[in-house]
Amino acid sequence: MQVTETLNTGLKREIQVVVPAKDMEARLLERLQDAKGKVRINGFRPGKVPVNHLRKVYGKSVMAEVVNEILSNSTGSIIKERGEKAAMQPEVKMTEDESEAEKILAGQADFEFSIAYEVIPPIEIQDVSGISVTREVYDVPESEIDEQAMRVAESARxxxxxxxxxxxxxxxxxxxxxxxxxxxxxxxxxxxxxxxxxxxxxxxxxxxxxxxxxxxxxxxxxxxxxxxxxxxxxxxxxxxxxxxxxxxxxxxxIELNDEVAKSLGLDSLERLREIIKGQLESQFGTVTRQKVKRQLLDALDETYKFEAPSKLVEAEFTNIWNQVTRDLESAGKTFTDEDTTEEEARAEYQRLAERRVRLGLVLAEIGDKAGVQVSDEEMQRALMETVRRYPGQEQQVYDFYRKNPAALAEFRAPLFEEKVVDHLMTLINVTDKKVSKEELLADDEADEAKAEAASEKEAAPKKKAAPKKKAKAAESEAVAEDGAE
The missing domain is CATH 3.10.50.40 (Chitinase A; domain 3)
Known part of the structure; x- marks a missing residue:
């Protein structure tokens, strides 16, 4: 097998591979010889079928298997031997000329094909001990817990x-x-x-x-x-x-007491307050984490500057753009309604796509070097959380993911990313700052004011639902799966 590099520009690579006809012939004969003792052909005793006859009957189909085996095994091994890692599935090209293909299958011509791909650039892990972030913390007061308890009790009024x-x-x-x-x-x-x-x-x-x-x-x-x-x-x-x-x-x-709690299926008012407190702390804790994470990602974005693989950026941009245009269409709006143009929006989301891909690769490299792993138990827990979001269809959703490993694997990227963030939080400087609820939610409310309208619902005369945030306002910007495979 002759391997020749024909392109090496930036992150783009192209490799030309030639498998001589004599090597193809040798692989074919080896397979036919192996099949000799297994096939049953009328007129021949078991194991006595001449190889030439086998070639006449099965030659092309067996050679096709040889071709597929070479393509499957050599692509990954060639890239690995070069010490490179492809950003996406390499593009393999071979002749489309029928006469040439017939010669290859007949063992009369060399088998030539090319491999085109982009490499993941080498990433040198930087010291993060100098990064400082502020963690805004809101302590939920008893009055807010009681207020929420009263709202919950309204359902039992x-x-x-x-x-x-x-x-x-x-x-x-x-x-x-x-x-x-x-x-x-x-x-x-x-x-x-x-x-x-x-x-x-x-x-x-x-x-x-x-x-x-x-x-x-x-x-x-x-x-x-x-x-x-x-x-x-x-x-x-x-x-x-x-x-x-x-x-x-x-x-x-309505009087907040144990009877009200029992009407809601709980043992006591204290238990109701415990549940509400936990929910509020979880909700505000999520906002706190996302704001800290955003600061961390901003710092990493300033630290790591390198060219991101264009195919990954293109795929990420497509995902973002499709979401943006769906939201606009659902809200019955245009880019003009958002005080921008399609060209400006494309440029903005292109920058966001590049940032996400670059940060995804950085987090993947950091996680890999730190030995971050996502356990089967964590994957199972994520699956069950997803299943619970489809009441009445739990079994169908569960079966879908269990029968589709590729879909199930999608849970790994966000879990991996959050664990890498947890790891980094132990290495950087984190300063807690007590804030009011208004201060904690200030950024979110600003984003909300610029958000797209929520997906269209049935037009009953109900109060307008809170709109969905734009893709650019999404908190979790890094896409760890870009480099975590």
Whole structure:
């Protein structure tokens, strides 16, 4: 086998490989000789089939197997022998000329093919002990836990039907049909719907017009959908809702006690408060970690400057761009609505893709040198967390991942990345800083103000959901799988 480098520019490599016809012939004869004692052909005793006859019958198919074996085994070994690591699956090219291919399969011509790939650049691990980050910490006060407990208890609040007019805080049970330009619209009707006046669950202005309604009343509610409403075809449009009220009910008082906790399936009020405290601390802790991680990634981004493999960048950009355009389409917006142009947006996301790939390779190298491993138990735990997000379909989702190793392997990259971040956090300087909730969430709220609208939902007159953040605002920017394979 003759191996010749034909291209070595930047990270791009191309190798020309020639397997002489005599070597191909030798491999073919070896396989045929091995098959001689195994095949059964009418007219010949077992093990007595002449090799020439075997070649006449099976020669081309066996040579095709030889070709595939060479392509499968030599590509990786050649790159490894060169001391290189391909950024992505190498591109292998061979002749497409049928007559040449026939000669190769007949053992009458050399087998030639080329291997094109990009290498992962060598990364020299830098000392990180000089990196300093500030970890913002918010201590959840007891008052916030009680406030959240009261909101949770609202789900257990009971209502008593009453005669008379609806007031703020009352629950109204009704049927409604929404119309735009006099025509009902999809998702704008419901029967037996419950709404608590003042809860702000419906679009602005809807609940206010129910004040004073009585059981049996029929009325027309006039509203205008918000300009940023998630259903783009309704955003900013005037609408009417034909409402028929069937019941008015007044709320019973709520007192936080063990009975309320038990109505929620818990043993005691203390247990309810423990659960709420844990959830709040987890939520704010996630924000804290992401902000610290962002500082760390920014520092690494300043430290490591090298050319990233263009194919990896291209793949990452495609993923980001597809998400951005889907979000824009879902929100019924254009780049102009976001005070930018498509060209400017492409340039911005191209820079983000390059950063993600470069940081992914850096984290992969750091993790590899530090011996970071993702255990089977951690993979299983990640799988189960994903399965739980599909209630009613748990078994199907579980079976899908268990039967698709490639899909299951996708869990490894984010787990690996977080473990590398944990490792780095033990090496850098971390200063804790107590902050208010507003300070902790300040950046997130700024991102939220610039975020895309959430995916379009059914156009029931509900309050607009919180929009999804742009790809550029995503906290976890590094893509460890780029170099962790």
């Amino acid at each position: 009971t209502y008593t039907p009453k005669d008379g007019k609806a007031e703020t805080g009352d629950r109204v049970t009704m049927d409604y049909v929404g119309k735009v330009d006099g025509e009902p619209f999809e998702g704008g009707a419901d029967s037996g719907a419950n709404i608590v006046i003042g809860s702000n669950q419906f679009i602005p202005g809807f609940e206010d017009q129910l004040v004073g309604a009585k059981a049996g009343d029929e009325k027309v509610v006039e509203v205008t959908f918000p300009e940023q409403y998630q259903a783009a075809h309704l955003a900013g449009k005037a609408a009417t809702f034909d409402v028929k009220v069937s019941e008015i009910a007044s709320p019973e008082a």
